[in-house]
Amino acid sequence: MPVLDVKGLKKTFGKFKALDGVDFEVRKGEVFGFIGPNGAGKSTTIRVLLGLLKRDGGTATIFDQDVWSDAVAIHRKIAYVPGDVNLWPNLTGGEVIDLFASIQGDVNVKLREELIVKFDLDTSKKCRTYSKGNRQKVALVAAFASNAELFILDEPTSGLDPLMERVFQQCVEEVKAAGKSVLLSSHILSEVERLCDRVGIIRSGVIVETGTLAELRHLTRTNLYVELNSPATDIGQLPGVHELVEAGEGWKFQVDGEKLDAVMSYLSPYGIRRLESAPPTLEDLFMQHYGDVTGRAEAGDS
Amino acid sequence: MGSSMAGSARLTRFIVRRDLFRLFLWVMSISVVTLAVPLAFQELYPSQKQRDVMAETMRNPAMTAMVGPGDLENYTLGAMTTHQMLLLTAVAVALMNILLAVRFTRAEEEAGMTEMIRSLSVDRRSPLLSAVTVLLGVNAVLAFFLWIGLTSLRIEGIESFGALLYGGTLGGVGLFFGGVTVVCAQLLESARGATSLAMSVLVGSYVIQSSGNVTESVMIWLSPFGWVTSVQPFSDNNGWPIVFLIVSGLVLGSVAGILQGKRDLGSGFIHQKRGRSHASVFLKTPLALVLRLQRTGISIWAIGMLILGLSYGSILGDLESFFEGNELLANMLAGNSDRPVAEQFLPMLMLVMAFIATIPGILALHKLLGEEKKGRVDSVLGRSVSKTRLLGVYVLVAVMNGVVMNSLAAAGLWVAGRSVMAEPLTSASVFGASAVLLPAIAVMIGVSCLIVGIAPRWSSLVWLYIVYSFITLYLGSLFHVPEWAAKLSPFGWVSEWPSESINWIAEGSLLATAAVLVVIGVFGYRKRDIL
Structure with a gap:
């Protein structure tokens, strides 16, 4: 039974279809990466999940309860960090953390103090004086100090420095080790790659790909670098070869998984002097789904 | 002086050009209200008998505390305008100067604009000097408008010299609070803090004026608003307090200049007190x-x-x-x-x-x-x-x-x-x-x-x-x-x-x-x- 289950989720604003059938689930004890560029529908999905927006279609449940009608019951067991943390300018960070704790009722005081030290947050300053990163720290401390079962984090590290990003990653790993679940929306792909068990890619309000990174990689291209003894001029014409560039003494390109065999057969008569292959990064996967616009333009040209 | 004023003329023009509409709105709205009131009084209380009745209703401590003393024995249209309007308008002018002065100084510094200006070939004190110059100009223009405006109403009991003092009092009190505020802007590190401190001075001055005038004690001389109420344009025509206002305003401006020369950009002399690290027991729901x-x-x-x-x-x-x-x-x-x-x-x-x-x-x-x-x-x-x-x-x-x-x-x-x-x-x-x-x-x-x-x-x-x-x-x-x-x-x-x-x-x-x-x-x- 998934902790969070979304099926065919739809949301329109006027005529604009922000979400057009979003499907995914977050299972117990996993970190689910929710990736997509700005405007793809990540935050809209999350705000529907929090009961702040009313869906126009589909189902969405957390802990098997409806996100709209059982919002308060659900919220007792989740922790949310918004992408844009807006706090009350005349309250201090410490006051906000404590207020959130007392609204939530169930907070680990010792952990909270540890987190404040870890994130190096000055809690006696008014929120007015905080930078974006510091406001995010306030929200993160409040979230990770709670005894939530599910963490919903919407681009939580966009304002943090690399040191703090590492602290954040440790926090996520700790809650995961404790058997809790995390929905991590992000466009920092290296972070997602490091933390997430499964990934969902959203584009224009639709999930275009879900699965473990290994599964996604299987479907996609491998990065190759080859140096040949005699020049092969037609590499670019082979089916399944993409993004060909000349690099140093050889060529760099990507190959679709199912065409790899054909490409290697084509290349070996030329005498392979050197061959390096790398699994596609999440960024490659991501660009493959979003590079479509340029892809289509190229197709139109030829 | 030379280099100590470098760039200030240029900055002054810049402030005026940037905020011309804002300055215009302030000066115009204060002038229009000031000129409309005696006209309305003329409509409402055309005879001296009616004005004397009005004077009687004003003869109580609550009114004195609110608007200060007035020439109730000889309640002409001029005396009436002074009595009912001068102090309250002075508060409005003080408010204008506080908001403008913070805007020109600490708010700019806090937002980081001053940092860019100061990286140019501009003296440390130039932004302050140009702010004070603009305030001086705004208050002078306001005083001038009021003088000319009130005189040209041609209402009985509102003569030119009284009008000059009326305008001068408001301009003077404006400059005074402008001076107070630029000092506050030196002392505190945030625009909000500077505004609050200047506002407390304003409220404090008003309260001292109220109790001073009700008890008729010398306490009124401790408050710039006490000085305002002792001018009594159109009756006593006592101009000296205006000189005090202007001189104190300029002295305060110079004090701000000295303080400015002694501090780092972005810092102040009073450090903002640290807030609570934890919510009080009340802040729970x-x-x-x-x-x-x-x-x-x-x-x-x-x-x-x-x-x-x-x-x-x-x-x-x-x-x-x-x-x-x-x-x-x-x-x-x-x-x-x-x-x-x-x-x-x-x-x-x-x-x-x-x-x-x-x-x-x-x-x-x-x-x-x-x-x-x-x-x-x-x-x-x-x-x-x-x-x-x-x-x-x-x-x-x-x-x-x-x-x-x-x-x-x-x-x-x-x-x-x-x-x-x-x-x-x-x-x-x-x-x-x-x-x-x-x-x-x-x-x-x-x-x-x-x-x-x-x-x-x-x-x-x-x-x-x-x-x-x-x-x-x-x-x-x-x-x-x-x-x-x-x-x-x-x-x-x-x-x-x-x-x-x-x-x-x-x-x-x-x-x-x-x-x-x-x-x-x-x-x-x-x-x-x-x-």
């Missing part, structure tokens, strides 16, 4: 949060309503003579004429105060929309707080605001009335006349809740409804507005206690209506998206 966020606003409104009540109460003693002298106002009294005038007048005063008390209630409720727009409700609703509870808390605070503000105004009126009336109004009639209006205030808050819940974009429509109510009811008796038009407003159903008996059915129905509106509003809020 959404209700506590809302009260905490609104406490400054609530306190200011509370003081304002009390002062409003006190000032209305202070005129009750001279009401009889006042109404005999003014047919226009006498027509506004509807009740039966064998009751004392004060008692007949009471429902109308209470109505005005109830309208004003509605405003902070509605504002408190509208804060929820502000929170929504700034994305801060997500943090509350994302935790275990339901939408019903959140809106409920705001409605509760709004209703409390309405009740407290309305009652404070009534309390002020009652206290001041007791001290000036030979036969004071009973507390039952004062607080009764105030309390009968509470259900109508509740309906207004209900309407506002309905709009906030269902169509937040139209939230300001409620103001239109309040203005409509005010026009039909307050001015209705003058313009013979039909009965049904007044009944479209909740205030139209309230009986005029104590001259009429209380209509309990109407009061009950108003409360029920308010409750239904709130319920529909909450229902709508639960159904709608949080933007």
Whole structure:
């Protein structure tokens, strides 16, 4: 039974279809990466999940309860960090953390103090004086100090420095080790790659790909670098070869998984002097789904 | 001087060009009000006899505390303008200078603009010097406009020399507070802090002036507003205090210059005190949060309503003579004429105060929309707080605001009335006349809740409804507005206690209506998206 289950989720604003059938689930004890560029529908999905927006279609449940009608019951067991943390300018960070704790009722005081030290947050300053990163720290401390079962984090590290990003990653790993679940929306792909068990890619309000990174990689291209003894001029014409560039003494390109065999057969008569292959990064996967616009333009040209 | 002023002429022109419209608005609105008042007085009190009646109603400590002393023995149009307007206008001019001075100095520094300016070939003190120059110019232009404007009204009792002193006093007090503020901007590290400190000086000066003038003590010389009230243009024509104002303003400006030379960019001399690292035991619930966020606003409104009540109460003693002298106002009294005038007048005063008390209630409720727009409700609703509870808390605070503000105004009126009336109004009639209006205030808050819940974009429509109510009811008796038009407003159903008996059915129905509106509003809020 998934902790969070979304099926065919739809949301329109006027005529604009922000979400057009979003499907995914977050299972117990996993970190689910929710990736997509700005405007793809990540935050809209999350705000529907929090009961702040009313869906126009589909189902969405957390802990098997409806996100709209059982919002308060659900919220007792989740922790949310918004992408844009807006706090009350005349309250201090410490006051906000404590207020959130007392609204939530169930907070680990010792952990909270540890987190404040870890994130190096000055809690006696008014929120007015905080930078974006510091406001995010306030929200993160409040979230990770709670005894939530599910963490919903919407681009939580966009304002943090690399040191703090590492602290954040440790926090996520700790809650995961404790058997809790995390929905991590992000466009920092290296972070997602490091933390997430499964990934969902959203584009224009639709999930275009879900699965473990290994599964996604299987479907996609491998990065190759080859140096040949005699020049092969037609590499670019082979089916399944993409993004060909000349690099140093050889060529760099990507190959679709199912065409790899054909490409290697084509290349070996030329005498392979050197061959390096790398699994596609999440960024490659991501660009493959979003590079479509340029892809289509190229197709139109030829 | 040379290099110590480098770039300041250029910066001065830059400030003027950037803020020309803002400066124009300030100077124009203060000038227009100042010139309109003597014209209105001329209309309202054309004969000396009528003005003497007015002078009598002014002869009480509450009025002296509020507007300072005046030449009540020889209450010409000029003396009247000085008495009733000069001090209050001086407060407005002081406010203008505080806001402008902070804007030109600390606000720029805080926003990082000064850093870029200072990286150019500009002296450390130049931004300050140009700020002071602009303030000097604005106050001089204001004084000049007032002098020329008042003189050209050609009203009897408003002669050119008096007009010069009138303008000079306002310009002088403006420069004084400009000086105070640039010093505050040196001392504190934030624009907000500097504004608050300068505002406290303003409020403190006003209070010293009030008690000094009421007790006729030398204390008034401790306050710039005391200096303002001792000029008395159009009667005593005592110009010396203006010189004090201008000289002190310039001295304060120089002090700011010295301080500026001694400090780092972005720093101050008084460090902002550190806030609490933990929430106090009170800050635990959404209700506590809302009260905490609104406490400054609530306190200011509370003081304002009390002062409003006190000032209305202070005129009750001279009401009889006042109404005999003014047919226009006498027509506004509807009740039966064998009751004392004060008692007949009471429902109308209470109505005005109830309208004003509605405003902070509605504002408190509208804060929820502000929170929504700034994305801060997500943090509350994302935790275990339901939408019903959140809106409920705001409605509760709004209703409390309405009740407290309305009652404070009534309390002020009652206290001041007791001290000036030979036969004071009973507390039952004062607080009764105030309390009968509470259900109508509740309906207004209900309407506002309905709009906030269902169509937040139209939230300001409620103001239109309040203005409509005010026009039909307050001015209705003058313009013979039909009965049904007044009944479209909740205030139209309230009986005029104590001259009429209380209509309990109407009061009950108003409360029920308010409750239904709130319920529909909450229902709508639960159904709608949080933007």
